[in-house]
Each structure stands twice: as structure tokens, then as C-alpha cells.
Amino acid sequence: MLSIRDSVAVITGGSGGIGKVLAEYWLTNGGKVINADVEEDGLRSTEQELRKISDSIASIVCDVTSEEDNSRLASFAMERFGAINLVAPFAGITADGLMINTDRESGKVVGKMALDRFKKVVDINLTGVFLTVRECVEQMINNGCKGLVCVVSSTGSLGTAGQLNYSSSKAAMSVFPKVLMAEFFRRNIADNIRCMAVAPGYVATPMVKNMDERIISRIVEQIPIGRLIEPVEIVSIVAELYRNEAMAGETVFVHGGLRLGSKG
Numbered sequence: 001m002l003s004i005r006d007s008v009a010v011i012t013g014g015s016g017g018i019g020k021v022l023a024e025y026w027l028t029n030g031g032k033v034i035n036a037d038v039e040e041d042g043l044r045s046t047e048q049e050l051r052k053i054s055d056s057i058a059s060i061v062c063d064v065t066s067e068e069d070n071s072r073l074a075s076f077a078m079e080r081f082g083a084i085n086l087v088a089p090f091a092g093i094t095a096d097g098l099m100i101n102t103d104r105e106s107g108k109v110v111g112k113m114a115l116d117r118f119k120k121v122v123d124i125n126l127t128g129v130f131l132t133v134r135e136c137v138e139q140m141i142n143n144g145c146k147g148l149v150c151v152v153s154s155t156g157s158l159g160t161a162g163q164l165n166y167s168s169s170k171a172a173m174s175v176f177p178k179v180l181m182a183e184f185f186r187r188n189i190a191d192n193i194r195c196m197a198v199a200p201g202y203v204a205t206p207m208v209k210n211m212d213e214r215i216i217s218r219i220v221e222q223i224p225i226g227r228l229i230e231p232v233e234i235v236s237i238v239a240e241l242y243r244n245e246a247m248a249g250e251t252v253f254v255h256g257g258l259r260l261g262s263k264g
């Protein structure tokens with residue numbers, strides 16, 4: 001079993017809901033945190049708040065869609081804390097809409113999902129994760145670091161109407177662990193670096209709380225435990241996946257019993 005104490009977590013989206021709670025959890029348990037986000041102000045206020053727990057936090061502005069920013073992020077982690085043990089690429093966005101929208105009366109097409117709306121989600125949620133993971137794993141291998149890459153999928157990976165862009169990016173996340181474990185196995189590094197995915201249901205973070213209240217109520221009606229998931233309920237699983245070295249190559253759902261059509 002690995003210990004969080006003195007281990008280094010690189011977190012993207014670290015001033016957002018789940019990323020920030022992960023940073024807080026890591027520091028509380030004696031770990032060190034490199035916090036990255038595209039939102040400079042949020043990053044600064046998050047660091048200020050978390051320094052009350054521990055000084056072992058350093059922040060860096062990073063747009064995960066930029067190859068250069070990700071390279072700087074991984075180097076910064078090595079310079080500041082000398083290791084990378086957990087890679088948590090949690091930066092992500094939604095930009096919902098139907099691929100094709102029709103007029104209820106005429107049946108004709110009245111709208112299409114814009115290319116930009118599709119690409120933006122894929123750029124951040126898929127290409128961004130690829131870049132963060134690639135740059136961090138390079139540093140981990142070259143510096144002999146042991147640990148876990150933990151990407152975030154979603155119940156959306158199973159297919160949610162109005163989220164072709166998001167669902168596609170999250171389905172990709174659920175295949176990352178299988179591909180990367182197979183590659184690490186081929187190169188004899190799978191005993192040192194593992195990959196897992198967590199797949200949350202609806203979590204009480206700004207991503208969900210900014211939705212229309214009526215939509216949130218309709219969602220909650222479908223969740224057997226009768227409420228949204230708390231960010232710490234995702235984060236505690238991430239921590240356990242880190243500690244338990246038998247966990248590799250899989251996606252773990254954390255959704256309070258929600259399935260598509262979960263009322264049967």
C-alpha cells in the first residue's frame with residue numbers, strides 16, 4: 001500500500017469543485033500539492049485558503065490545452081517537490097446542446113451544435129488530459145517516481161442526450177486506464193505507475209450547481225440515494241485507488257446508484 005504522506009499530487013482544475021477538495025484532502029493527509037488551473041484568481045484564493053492546512057502547496061497557471069503549459073507544469077512539480085506520485089487531470093467543462101435540433105411543428109432542422117462547441121469540450125476534456133498525463137508520466141519515468149494516474153470519466157460516458165461532446169470525451173477517459181496499463185506493462189513500468197479512472201455521477205460542484213434548479217430536481221429524482229454526490233465522496237475513492245496498488249486499468253463508478261433509466 002502506498003502512503004499519501006510526503007507524496008506529490010499534480011492536480012489540474014485545482015481551483016474547481018472536485019480538484020480543490022482533492023488538494024485539501026492531500027494536504028490534510030500530509031501530502032504535497034501542485035495546483036494548476038486556467039483561472040489565476042481562483043488559483044490564488046485556493047492556495048491562500050489551503051495554506052491554513054499546510055505550506056506544501058505550490059500553484060501554477062496552466063491551460064491544459066497548451067502543450068507548453070503542460071510541459072511547464074510537470075517540470076515545475078519536479079523543481080518544487082522533486083517527485084510526481086499522483087496525476088489528477090481534473091480540469092473539465094461541459095457545453096451542452098443537441099447535435100441536431102428540430103422545430104416541433106415543421107420537423108425541420110432549426111439548429112446544429114457548432115463545431116467550436118464540440119471542439120472546445122474535446123480539447124479540454126480529452127486532448128488536455130492526454131497532454132497533462134503524457135508530460136507528467138515522462139517526468140515520473142525519468143525520475144523513478146511511483147504512483148497513480150487517475151483520470152475522471154463520468155456516468156455521461158454511458159451516453160447522455162444533449163452531451164455528445166462531453167459524453168464522447170468521458171467515454172474516452174474510461175478507456176485511458178486499459179490502454180495505458182497495457183503500454184506500461186509492455187515497458188516493464190506497470191509495477192511503478194498505474195492508471196485508473198473514477199466515473200462520478202452528479203456531484204455538488206459549480207459544474208452541476210450552475211444548472212437550472214428544475215433540471216437538478218429532475219436529476220435527483222433519478223438518484224436512488226436521493227441526493228447529489230459530495231466532492232469528498234469522489235476524492236476519498238481517488239485516495240484509496242492511490243493507496244491500493246492492486247487497483248489498475250479500471251474505471252470505478254461513484255454515482256449513488258444512478259443508472260440510465262435507473263428506476264427500471
Ligand SMILES: NC(=O)c1ccc[n+]([C@@H]2O[C@H](COP(=O)([O-])OP(=O)(O)OC[C@H]3O[C@@H](n4cnc5c(N)ncnc54)[C@H](O)[C@@H]3O)[C@@H](O)[C@H]2O)c1
Nearest residue numbers: 013015016017018038063064091092154200202203205207
Ligand atoms: N460535477 C460533476 O457532476 C461531475 C461528474 C462527472 C465528472 N466530472 C468531472 O470532474 C472534473 C472536475 O469537475 P468539477 O465538477 O470539479 O468542475 P468545476 O467546474 O467545479 O471545476 C473545473 C475546473 O477546471 C478548470 N478549467 C477549465 N478549463 C480549463 C483549462 N483549459 N485548463 C485548466 N483548467 C481548466 C476550471 O477553471 C475549474 O476550476 C471534470 O473533468 C468533470 O468533467 C464532474
